[in-house]
Amino acid sequence: MSASRLISESSEWTFQMLERYNAVIGQIAGNDFGLDTYPNQIEIITAEQMMDAYSSVGMPLGYKHWSYGKQFVLTEKNYRRGQMGLAYEIVINSNPCIAYLMEENTAMMQALVIAHAAYGHNSFFKGNYLFRTWTSADAIIDYLLFARNYVTECEERYGEETVELFLDSCHALMNYGVDRYKHPAPLSLGEEKQRQHEREEYLQSQINDLWRTLPIKPTEVAAEEARRYPAEPQENLLYFIEKNAPLLEPWQREIVRIVRKIAQYFYPQRQTQVMNEGWATFWHYTLMNRLYDAGYVNDGFMIEFLQSHTSVIQQLPFDHPYYHGINPYALGFAMFSDIQRICQTPTAEDRHWFPDIAGQDWLKVLDFAMRNFKDESFIAQYLSPKVMRDFKLFAVLDDDVQEDLEITAIHDDAGYRRLRLALADQYNLGSREPNIQVWNVAHRKDRSLTLRHTRYHRRPLHDSFQEVLKHLHRLWGFTVRLEAVDENGKVELVGECPQPKGR
Amino acid sequence: MATFIDRRLDGKNKSSVNRQRFIRRFKNQIKKAVTESMNGRSITDIDNGEKINIPARDLSEPVFGHGPGGRREAIHPGNQDFVAGDRVARPPGGAGGGGAGKGQASNSGEGEDDFVFELSREEFLELFFEDLELPNLVRTQLARATEFKSVRAGFSSAGNPANIDVVRSLKGALARRLALAAPYTRRLREAEEELERLLAETPVDEVRAKGLVEEIERLRARARAVPFIDTFDLRYTNRVLQPQPTTQAVMFCIMDVSGSMDRARKDLAKRFFTLLYLFLKRNYEKIEVVFIRHHTVAKEVDEQEFFYSRETGGTVVSSALQLAADIMRERYPISSWNLYVAQASDGDNWHHDSPACKDLLLQRIMPLVRYYAYIEITPDRHQSLWEAYEEVKAVHPHFAMRQIDGLADIYPVFRDLFKRRVS
Numbered sequence: 001m002s003a004s005r006l007i008s009e010s011s012e013w014t015f016q017m018l019e020r021y022n023a024v025i026g027q028i029a030g031n032d033f034g035l036d037t038y039p040n041q042i043e044i045i046t047a048e049q050m051m052d053a054y055s056s057v058g059m060p061l062g063y064k065h066w067s068y069g070k071q072f073v074l075t076e077k078n079y080r081r082g083q084m085g086l087a088y089e090i091v092i093n094s095n096p097c098i099a100y101l102m103e104e105n106t107a108m109m110q111a112l113v114i115a116h117a118a119y120g121h122n123s124f125f126k127g128n129y130l131f132r133t134w135t136s137a138d139a140i141i142d143y144l145l146f147a148r149n150y151v152t153e154c155e156e157r158y159g160e161e162t163v164e165l166f167l168d169s170c171h172a173l174m175n176y177g178v179d180r181y182k183h184p185a186p187l188s189l190g191e192e193k194q195r196q197h198e199r200e201e202y203l204q205s206q207i208n209d210l211w212r213t214l215p216i217k218p219t220e221v222a223a224e225e226a227r228r229y230p231a232e233p234q235e236n237l238l239y240f241i242e243k244n245a246p247l248l249e250p251w252q253r254e255i256v257r258i259v260r261k262i263a264q265y266f267y268p269q270r271q272t273q274v275m276n277e278g279w280a281t282f283w284h285y286t287l288m289n290r291l292y293d294a295g296y297v298n299d300g301f302m303i304e305f306l307q308s309h310t311s312v313i314q315q316l317p318f319d320h321p322y323y324h325g326i327n328p329y330a331l332g333f334a335m336f337s338d339i340q341r342i343c344q345t346p347t348a349e350d351r352h353w354f355p356d357i358a359g360q361d362w363l364k365v366l367d368f369a370m371r372n373f374k375d376e377s378f379i380a381q382y383l384s385p386k387v388m389r390d391f392k393l394f395a396v397l398d399d400d401v402q403e404d405l406e407i408t409a410i411h412d413d414a415g416y417r418r419l420r421l422a423l424a425d426q427y428n429l430g431s432r433e434p435n436i437q438v439w440n441v442a443h444r445k446d447r448s449l450t451l452r453h454t455r456y457h458r459r460p461l462h463d464s465f466q467e468v469l470k471h472l473h474r475l476w477g478f479t480v481r482l483e484a485v486d487e488n489g490k491v492e493l494v495g496e497c498p499q500p501k502g503r
Numbered sequence: 504m505a506t507f508i509d510r511r512l513d514g515k516n517k518s519s520v521n522r523q524r525f526i527r528r529f530k531n532q533i534k535k536a537v538t539e540s541m542n543g544r545s546i547t548d549i550d551n552g553e554k555i556n557i558p559a560r561d562l563s564e565p566v567f568g569h570g571p572g573g574r575r576e577a578i579h580p581g582n583q584d585f586v587a588g589d590r591v592a593r594p595p596g597g598a599g600g601g602g603a604g605k606g607q608a609s610n611s612g613e614g615e616d617d618f619v620f621e622l623s624r625e626e627f628l629e630l631f632f633e634d635l636e637l638p639n640l641v642r643t644q645l646a647r648a649t650e651f652k653s654v655r656a657g658f659s660s661a662g663n664p665a666n667i668d669v670v671r672s673l674k675g676a677l678a679r680r681l682a683l684a685a686p687y688t689r690r691l692r693e694a695e696e697e698l699e700r701l702l703a704e705t706p707v708d709e710v711r712a713k714g715l716v717e718e719i720e721r722l723r724a725r726a727r728a729v730p731f732i733d734t735f736d737l738r739y740t741n742r743v744l745q746p747q748p749t750t751q752a753v754m755f756c757i758m759d760v761s762g763s764m765d766r767a768r769k770d771l772a773k774r775f776f777t778l779l780y781l782f783l784k785r786n787y788e789k790i791e792v793v794f795i796r797h798h799t800v801a802k803e804v805d806e807q808e809f810f811y812s813r814e815t816g817g818t819v820v821s822s823a824l825q826l827a828a829d830i831m832r833e834r835y836p837i838s839s840w841n842l843y844v845a846q847a848s849d850g851d852n853w854h855h856d857s858p859a860c861k862d863l864l865l866q867r868i869m870p871l872v873r874y875y876a877y878i879e880i881t882p883d884r885h886q887s888l889w890e891a892y893e894e895v896k897a898v899h900p901h902f903a904m905r906q907i908d909g910l911a912d913i914y915p916v917f918r919d920l921f922k923r924r925v926s
């Protein structure tokens with residue numbers, strides 16, 4: 001090992017050192033492992049700034065809202081009390097990809113974060129199909145800037161409180177402001193501004209047509225009433241409101257749109273937690289080891305790194321007092337490492353389970369896995385018996401018609417497939433979030449809006465739905481009803497806002 | 504491939520706007536928490552911020568989510584001795600333990616923690632003293648000890664070097680250079696044009712050209728000789744002192760420390776004055792506070808002694824009023840001071856003294872003061888002093904009296920006494 005290659009010997013970092021680390025890591029990542037990344041913009045910030053970044057949900061510039069203040073207060077409190085180390089790193093899916101390094105970090109941590117965020121996450125953002133389909137990294141910063149200015153402008157014109165209350169309502173439905181199947185057109189700031197003006201003028205007239213009050217012949221009335229609007233159920237509630245809510249002002253429609261766009265931007269992140277973190281962790285681990293092998297870092301660095309790395313991928317057992325579910329870093333890292341192992345040194349079991357990838361070029365297999373899956377399908381495809389054994393996974397069935405919980409599968413031959421399916425389902429957004437869609441608008445009657453919740457495994461809604469309905473009512477302006485459909489197709493009314501009199 | 508940007512010097516309080524909005528949004532709940540917290544702790548540590556508890560449900564942001572119930576299969580790590588087909592009793596608390604999975608437990612009803620956070624001292628006092636204002640305070644007078652504020656007043660040609668306005672000075676210098684060099688530059692331009700014309704002709708008039716070249720040299724030298732900057736160019740920012748009107752007020756705190764005031768009562772009185780004192784310090788630029796404590800004789804003391812030293816004896820309230828009236832006459836003429844009095848006592852007074860108090864108040868004190876607040880700290884029925892004071896109250900609307908029973912009464916009474924009057 002040639003001592004001259006060492007990049008750092010102490011734990012203090014300097015800018016020259018960071019640049020060298022970045023150059024070396026970038027070279028290894030690009031040349032040796034073929035990671036394709038956006039250009040990096042690495043920003044050094046203080047702990048306070050990290051708290052700011054943290055509380056704005058990772059958006060480098062957000063509009064103003066009290067809920068971010070609440071988040072900040074929480075973060076600050078936890079940090080002060082020392083309950084929470086600050087974020088390992090924050091990285092933003094944009095082009096160039098922005099990664100934050102905290103000033104307080106040691107030289108090792110900075111190198112680790114560069115590898116993790118600037119090459120791991122970055123390549124995931126650029127490669128994964130969900131991010132490619134649903135986000136446009138080139139435009140997001142511009143769009144956030146546009147959103148922020150627009151909201152500020154509205155606040156000046158219509159009052160902070162009005163805008164804030166309206167945003168509350170939009171936030172309540174944020175998770176339902178997402179298109180899951182349709183591909184949105186990429187946006188640029190210029191286009192967005194121009195289109196916003198056009199929309200403003202246009203939209204109102206569009207809606208007016210729906211609520212036309214010109215007299216119609218009686219026969220037509222009956223036919224009209226029978227016809228449902230929308231003809232197909234709509235999953236994107238905010239989109240439906242933006243386009244169809246009768247009483248919204250143009251600026252309110254624009255705000256609905258902004259919230260919806262931002263929800264859409266975060267949509268892939270919610271579905272690729274395990275993969276994204278696993279991928280980044282796998283690469284920082286691989287890159288750090290390569291640095292060590294090539295003599296760029298010394299033993300002390302490596303020991304510090306391993307200590308930090310092992311605490312990141314620690315998985316507590318279910319009966320531990322601090323158990324908080326499956327650690328996405330641990331699971332993701334284990335799975336990617338396992339795929340590498342299957343490619344390099346497959347066992348008979350691996351050949352049986354993964355005939356396609358056993359013994360193949362691990363770089364290609366990993367790259368394919370990163371590009372074409374989300375958590376749900378990734379687990380369904382790649383979770384191997386070995387990982388299930390290592391994690392000692394078991395499935396618990398909690399059914400409210402049975403008195404006891406039932407252990408339905410454990411990490412043995414009989415249970416692997418069931419475990420894998422159940423775990424994949426656990427990461428399926430469709431099972432995590434209630435399936436609620438716009439069912440009908442009584443456009444010839446009281447203009448009421450009816451939503452339908454299709455129950456998944458008989459799971460009822462959480463009580464807070466009453467509050468959400470109030471928010472929805474604020475957006476829609478007329479009566480809002482929520483119906484639930486059970487597995488047999490039976491429909492029942494579960495909520496209504498405002499509550500009809502006499503109840 | 505990568506750009507490094509050092510953002511450490513950028514502003515760090517990006518979130519403070521959002522924090523302010525959060526506080527404004529939950530003002531009612533926070534205020535309630537502030538009030539409650541005041542009852543619980545010693546007033547003397549009011550200088551610190553305060554930890555605020557708000558029930559979490561008040562500030563939750565509702566979203567659609569699954570509630571407990573139905574059928575769900577959750578995966579957990581760390582199996583020890585379960586085998587497929589085992590049945591386990593549901594852990595108590597329903598959704599909590601192993602059954603529900605996915606960390607939904609915190610969303611599902613019971614066991615919600617309060618939302619706890621810290622207000623800074625400023626924010627705390629702001630909320631605490633909101634809506635309060637000393638009654639009848641008027642900005643009638645320019646203060647006796649006038650305060651001056653230095654304000655900008657253009658530029659001057661004399662001043663000290665620290666006040667040099669560089670831009671202004673250089674502007675002057677530029678103008679002067681242009682003006683002084685003008686005759687030379689004009690002539691220079693002409694000479695240069697002529698030379699050019701001359702050189703274009705054939706044959707060239709050598710003698711004339713040589714003469715022109717020499718002249719150009721000479722003119723250039725002259726133009727260059729105009730100094731770049733001159734003491735004449737220097738300009739200094741000029742500042743003048745403007746007298747600032749200040750609102751002066753003096754608050755008399757009168758407290759009974761006689762034997763009949765037991766420790767608990769003194770403590771209550773102390774708290775009342777502490778509040779008052781902090782309130783004054785915060786709300787008014789120029790406030791003087793006079794502390795008078797009394798038993799059978801009255802004494803003017805400093806703040807420390809007022810609150811923390813102990814003496815005992817009988818009670819003659821008029822001694823304190825007498826002293827207060829004397830101090831008012833000597834040191835605080837009403838032409839330049841707004842006078843306020845706050846008195847705390849247990850209502851116990853030497854019987855024959857009460858009429859004297861009434862007379863003192865009516866004749867010497869009430870005409871001078873803008874507001875007089877009296878709190879009586881006693882759970883019992885009132886004694887002679889209260890009755891005497893009631894007569895004063897009947898005559899003067901700016902005399903207020905209240906009874907305080909226990910610790911919890913202080914804050915409401917304080918607020919009540921100093922409520923912002925709608926004029």
